[in-house]
Amino acid sequence: MRNTRYVDAVLTVPLKSMMPMSGVNIAFVRELVGPAMLPALKLVKEGKVRWETMEDVWCGLVVKTVCDHLKLGVKSGIPYVWRNEKGSAIDSLKKEWEGVKLMEDAVLFVETLRLSPSSVTAVDCVLEIAVAVKERLGSTHAVFVSAAEAMVEWVKLWKAVQSLDH
Numbered sequence: 053m054r055n056t057r058y059v060d061a062v063l064t065v066p067l068k069s070m071m072p073m074s075g076v077n078i079a080f081v082r083e084l085v086g087p088a089m090l091p092a093l094k095l096v097k098e099g100k101v102r103w104e105t106m107e108d109v110w111c112g113l114v115v116k117t118v119c120d121h122l123k124l125g126v127k128s129g130i131p132y133v134w135r136n137e138k139g140s141a142i143d144s145l146k147k148e149w150e151g152v153k154l155m156e157d158a159v160l161f162v163e164t165l166r167l168s169p170s171s172v173t174a175v176d177c178v179l180e181i182a183v184a185v186k187e188r189l190g191s192t193h194a195v196f197v198s199a200a201e202a203m204v205e206w207v208k209l210w211k212a213v214q215s216l217d218h
Contacts, residue, residue, distance in 0.1 A: 061129050062127050063127065063128055064125060064126070065128050067120055070116060072108075073115065084122070084124060085118060085174050087173075087175045087177075087210045088114050088118040088174045088177065089111060089115065090111060090114075092107075092111070092198075092199040092202040093106050093111075093151075093154070093158075093195060094195070094198065094199075106148065106155070109158075113158060116162075121171060122173075122177065154193060154196075165184060175210065179207055181203065182199075182200040183200070185203070
């Protein structure tokens, strides 16, 4: 069931700005950016139950890159879903430390990535990003190779499902 409530506050995320994203609180136009919505960056200790922090961050980086390239607006607002989970900041940092280190490379990658004019759909963009991830980040950490492969596999699945809808 789709959420029909409206967000109390909305702002436009400026072009070339990065954005936080939560797999719990997200709304998007499936036809436009669905292929970019994937939790590809899976760390060894994460992803057992739900999307974890680094998966959300990576997905946000990819989605924003795709939207900027395709000149699609991105909005952010107050979340629909509130979580009351409380945990230890130290424990969270220990758990996320590998991802925090990876984000230094990922952020620089996204900041310098320029997609080609021939990428005119989210599918095109995701496939081009996957190639660049493998080429530019693959040698820094194996998780990036896995992310690139997951992106390509996701696009294959996306296309297969879309062909069933038509």
